[in-house]
Amino acid sequence: MSDDFISRLPKAELHVHHIGSASPRIVSELAERHPGTVPSDPDALRSFFEFRDFAHFIDVYLAVVGLIRTPEDLRYLTYEIAREMSQAQSLRYAELTCTPYTSVAAGIAIEAYTEAIEDARLSAERDFGLVLRWIYDIPGESGLPAADDTLRYALDHRPEGLVGFGLGGPEIGVPRPQFEPHFTAARAAGLHSVPHAGETTGPETVWDAVRLLGAERIGHGTSSAADPALLAHLAEHRIPLEVCPSSNLATRAVATLAEHPLRAFVDAGVVVTINSDDPPMFGTTLNREYEIAADLLDLDDRGVADLARTAVEVSFAPEDVKARVLGEIEEHVAAQA
Numbered sequence: 001m002s003d004d005f006i007s008r009l010p011k012a013e014l015h016v017h018h019i020g021s022a023s024p025r026i027v028s029e030l031a032e033r034h035p036g037t038v039p040s041d042p043d044a045l046r047s048f049f050e051f052r053d054f055a056h057f058i059d060v061y062l063a064v065v066g067l068i069r070t071p072e073d074l075r076y077l078t079y080e081i082a083r084e085m086s087q088a089q090s091l092r093y094a095e096l097t098c099t100p101y102t103s104v105a106a107g108i109a110i111e112a113y114t115e116a117i118e119d120a121r122l123s124a125e126r127d128f129g130l131v132l133r134w135i136y137d138i139p140g141e142s143g144l145p146a147a148d149d150t151l152r153y154a155l156d157h158r159p160e161g162l163v164g165f166g167l168g169g170p171e172i173g174v175p176r177p178q179f180e181p182h183f184t185a186a187r188a189a190g191l192h193s194v195p196h197a198g199e200t201t202g203p204e205t206v207w208d209a210v211r212l213l214g215a216e217r218i219g220h221g222t223s224s225a226a227d228p229a230l231l232a233h234l235a236e237h238r239i240p241l242e243v244c245p246s247s248n249l250a251t252r253a254v255a256t257l258a259e260h261p262l263r264a265f266v267d268a269g270v271v272v273t274i275n276s277d278d279p280p281m282f283g284t285t286l287n288r289e290y291e292i293a294a295d296l297l298d299l300d301d302r303g304v305a306d307l308a309r310t311a312v313e314v315s316f317a318p319e320d321v322k323a324r325v326l327g328e329i330e331e332h333v334a335a336q337a
Contacts, residue, residue, distance in 0.1 A: 005301050005336055006290045010328040012093040012311040013085070013275050013286055014194075015219055015242035017168075019099070020278030021081045022064050024049055029076065030067040038063050051283050054251050060281050065102055074108065075116040082124030082132060089286045092325045093317050097135045097166055100153045101146045114159045121161050131321050134159060135194055137166035138182065140174035147182045155189055163316040166219065167195035167209075176208035183213040192216050192316050194242075199253050203227035210239065217242055217273075217314065222253045224270075225261035235269035240314045245292045246284040247277035262296045273311040305333045 022030075024045040031040035039045055051057060068074055078096075085091040100113050108116075121132045136154045138147045154165060165186035167179055176197065183193050196219035197209035206224050209215040210233070221241040224230050234241065243262055248254045254261070265272050274293045276286045294304050312325050 002301075003287070003291065005332075006294070006304060007287050008090055009290070009305065009308055009332055010090055010092045010325055011286060011290075011308050012315050012317065012325060013089075013091055014095050014217065014273050014311055014315055015244055015275035015277060016094060016096060016286075017099075017278050018078070018081070018096045019064055019068065019102075020061060020281055021085075021096070022077055023080075023084055023280045026077060026080045026084075027064055027067065029080075030064075030073060033073065034067050034069060037066055049280060049283075051250055051281065057250065057278070057281055061278065065106070068103060068108075069106065071108055071112040071116040074103065074113060075120050078117050078120035078132075079123055082120065082128055082130050085286075086124070086128035086130040091130055091286065092328065093131045093133075093312065093315060093321055095133045095135050095164065095315065097137050097168065099137055099139050099150075099168065101139055101142065101150050104149070104153070110153050110157045113153075114157050118159050118161060121159075131317065132161060133163045133316060134161045135164035135166045135192075136162060137168040137196075138179060140167055140169035140171070140179075142169070143174075144178060147179055151182045151185055154186060154191060158189075162191065164192040164194045166193075167197075167213070168219070169196075171197070171199060171201040171205055176205060177212050180212045187214050194219060196220055198223040199248070200251065203230045206230060210234075210237075215239060220244060220248065220253070222248055222261060225264045228268075231265070231268040231270055235271075238271055240271040240273055240310075241265055242275050243272050243293070244275045244277035245289055245296070246282050250282045257292060257296065260296060262293060266297060271310060271314060272307075273314060274307050301336055302333065305329055 028040050031038040103113050104110050124130050138150045193214045194217045195209045195213050198206035199220035199222050202223050206221050217240045219242050274289050276289050308329050312322050
């Protein structure tokens with residue numbers, strides 16, 4: 001299997017954060033607009049982005065959040081993320097996890113937020129051929145008030161591209177059951193349930209996400225490997241895990257990549273997709289995550305292409321988009337034969 005095969009392979013990504021996708025190039029532009037808090041010099045930014053530990057990741061993430069001060073910043077961020085996804089990662093479809101609560105708290109009205117991301121979405125599809133959809137997630141650390149507001153943004157100010165409702169942030173001290181009414185309401189409105197669970201806590205968090213939040217996919221789910229009954233349930237009900245190997249290593253969800261449970265998931269029959277989470281902040285790319293998965297699972301080109309197919313198939317993309325991207329994957333495989 002060649003790196004070139006992966007880099008040119010048409011892909012879909014289902015677990016990637018909006019602000020967490022801001023590259024040093026994008027941050028540099030935003031830092032020039034709003035000088036004083038983040039270095040705008042490219043060399044200084046590269047050093048700023050070099051991952052040291054999870055606390056450093058939080059610092060970088062919050063620093064970038066602090067640069068998104070106007071709807072124009074938001075539109076620029078979204079459009080430029082799309083440019084890099086399509087050009088550097090051969091992405092054809094992506095579901096970006098957005099946290100409107102933090103932007104509204106920073107002073108951007110929800111109406112302006114919605115208009116900015118939607119304008120960027122439509123422009124990205126026109127200019128880059130990349131289809132974007134949104135997942136609005138509750139920042140769990142902000143509790144029920146954030147959940148109430150996020151649900152209101154999703155239902156009362158619903159952008160055309162919104163397909164899912166999620167839950168992110170820390171898991172420890174943020175029990176999933178308290179958010180059951182919010183997910184029930186979101187699902188009743190036709191949104192898909194895609195909470196994070198089991199990244200830094202045990203399998204019971206994943207069970208809560210499935211049983212109480214109606215999870216259709218699980219973000220991370222790393223600790224699921226510790227519970228054979230849970231793995232069997234995920235496999236039987238075809239509930240995919242959104243696996244992000246480098247992120248799991250960086251956040252110490254796994255001690256080493258060699259110990260990552262990806263193979264255990266696959267051996268148990270669980271559906272998996274490969275994703276990058278917050279790629280610049282974890283020093284990775286989606287292409288790199290596919291390379292890691294190929295190594296962990298001992299895959300050849302066709303096995304890697306199967307991973308790409310799975311991501312498309314379990315996405316919430318329109319059926320015509322699924323058919324188009326699957327066709328492009330087949331064409332890519334045939335061209336390499």
